[in-house]
Amino acid sequence: MKNLLYIGNKLSGHGLNKTSIETLGAFLEQEGYQVFFFSSKKNQIVRLLDMCFAVVSKSRKVEFVIIDTYSTSSFWYAFVTSQLCRFFRLPYVPILRGGNLPQRLKASPRLSKMVFKYAYQNVVPSYYLLEAFRKAGFENLIFIPNTIEMGNYPFKQRDELRPKLLWVRAFATIYNPKMAVDVLYELQKKYPEAELCMVGPDKDGSMKTTQSYAEEKDVSVHFTGRLSKEEWILLSSDYDIFINTTHFDNTPVSVMEAMALGFPVVTTNVGGIPFLLNDNEDALLVKDNDVKGMVRAVEDLITQSEISQRITNNARKKAESWDWEVVKEQWMSLLQ
Structure with a gap:
């Protein structure tokens, strides 16, 4: 060899x-x-x-x-x-x-x-x-x-979605983490119980900036810092919707992993995303930095179970092709 x-x-x-x-x-x-x-x-x-x-x-x-x-x-x-x-x-x-x-x-x-x-x-x-x-x-x-090992990603069927959001990425300006805070802020106007967990290491100082921004907006965000893949997969079972807020992207592995785990994904429609995902088929896509659009997409998933079921089932099938x-x-x- x-x-x-x-x-x-x-x-x-x-x-x-x-x-x-x-x-x-x-x-x-x-x-x-x-x-x-x-x-x-x-x-x-x-x-x-x-x-x-x-x-x-x-x-x-x-x-x-x-x-x-x-x-x-x-x-x-x-x-x-x-x-x-x-x-x-x-x-x-x-x-x-x-x-x-x-x-x-x-x-x-x-x-x-x-x-x-x-x-x-x-x-x-x-x-x-x-x-x-x-x-x-x-x-x-x-x-x-890009490839993943499907055996490491147990599929969870989420029949009734709660406004519990998961964000997994390194904290960097290019990934627009502050947008996730804005989405939570707007979502809590209708769903006061809404939650956001942000998983990932700090890459360029954006974690502190995002933490300060959350304090300014007076919303509570759970920042875990860097977790191993096994740790964040275990944590993910407590959340129902995966959001991706990036300004630029190619084929983000964290999104692929979320699809394998059974998450409905809401993501900005940038870079390689529209070549990876199909809107309203295996994910919901919104414009770059479109906070209101992402909030509407999250609300659609919560209130219309047929959308979330269709998206998650299609997403899992697509993820299997990356094994x-x-x-x-x-x-x-x-x-x-």
Whole structure:
């Protein structure tokens, strides 16, 4: 079985959520691959140097390099390591994860070409990015969705929904956590018993900002901080509706997980979301930062059980297509 080098942000040891380097990487190890992971260094410069060292030191030991590729500052990890791979003639596989990568293609066309044109294949986990990259002229693209292990997500049938909202994401401005507070504030005007639980680590200081904002609005929000996947899945059984408030997105795994757990999902209709979900079929979609629209959607779920039942059943069926046992065949074929 092949040896792989996986380049990404392996930062759960520093209090951040696990990313695909730890989830997909673990799946690949289960299939018998030996995977070298870089990097877990907290400082960004040190992390980049560690990644570069990995490419150099492992260049004769691995057959493929997998690179988690984002659109903002982490794009530079992909750029530098991919060029090192080219120098050592190592086949590398960027996984296109940044929801704002289409803007990166426009802002940095030459640098983007240097990364993506010479890749062995670009793995695209969303039809949103697949369409954007095709329009930009790239052909070495393969669609492989993000994956979850369905056995870890017990489906809960929620027959009568309560106004108990769950939000799971890292606290960052791009994910618009303050919108969740506004939704709770408006919802409590009609449902004083409404609750909101926000799960996730602080990424850019937004947690403190959101906590202060909740105090200003005089609403009580349960902030758990970072939880393990097992912990938040256990906690999730106490809540009935999952909300996603992000400004930009690609294929958010937390939304996929919520669908697998039986949550009706209400989300902003941004980035890759309309390519992942169908409005009124497997989720309810509202405009970016549309607080009133999200409140109306939540009320519709509470008052019209036929909507929530249709959405949750369809969402669970869709989630089953993301199970590792289904998706792994595509990865096995690619890495052969």
